[in-house]
Amino acid sequence: MSNNDNFEYILQITKSLTSECRGSRQETDRIETLIKKLPKNEIKGKDNNDQNNNNTNSKESCNEDETAIQTDDESDNKKDEMIQEDEIDRLIKENYRLIYKVENIEYINKKIWKLISHINDNLVLIKNFIIDENLQRSIKIDNFIFSSIDYPIKELNENMIRLENDNLITQDKIDIVVNKLQECMSHIKIDKVNDTEEYINIQNDLETLRNNYDINISWSS
Incomplete structure (x- = not known):
């Protein structure tokens, strides 16, 4: 299985987990509510026992002690269960945070990628503008355009296609595209295009x- 397939598989699993976690969240909240009610029910029961025990004789006080011990044991068990529920809730929240980050x-x-694609479109327009301006010049212009613009743009488009096919774009691939953009722009003489609409679009x-992304690309000086 390729890296792209692995990324796709992980992404699908993550999205599936998101759906399942959201669906089970209501059930988890319901269980948590029931657990929180348990201590309240025990306290009410204990108050009722205290009122009844005030009317009993000395023998019944022994039974009251045994009942209190049993109640303490049950309370400890409930506390353990609540601790486990808190841990489950913490894991669920952590899972949500990881999913949100992805x-x-x-x-x-x-x-x-959308911004880079827009820049590339404007670079193509600038290339066409240069061709029109230098139509009467020697054939060397065509060679220059191919080596300095066409070929870098071709490589840029190939990298962009690879990026588009990836569901999760890695930083390394973005760096490659940025470097290709910088290389392409370094061969363009800014004084020939600085008044064009395409140049203004690229600047924006x-x-x-x-x-927004701390990615610095500049024209050649």
Whole structure:
């Protein structure tokens, strides 16, 4: 089984556990409520016994002592059960926190991928703009575009496809895409495109990546 299959399998299990935990939470709360009621019932029972025992003779006081001992034992057992229930509740809450963390990482990575995809689209538009501006120049322009823009964009698209197929995007893969973006942008002369709408769009996306995800990508100086 490949890493991608493993990620998919783990994700499906996690989502299934989320559904089951949420479904069983109501039952857990019901059990917890019943457990909390037990000490109250015991206290009421003890008060009734005290009132009845005030009217009994000295022999019945011995029975009262035995009953008190038995009640203490039962109370200890109930306390042990409540401790176990508290541990189960703690484990359930910890499971919720882990599931939330996984879902949050998945959401952030999807947002990053969307921004990178937008940047790539604008890079393609800039490439076309450069081609139009240099249409009358020598054939070397085409070679330059292929080596400096087309090929990096091709690699970028391949990496983006791999990212899209992964349900959980790893930081290593994001770094690869960021490096490819930086490499591609380093070959573009900013003075040729700095007044275009696409350039402004890219600047906005880069600012979002920098502020929200601490990913720094810049134009060549």
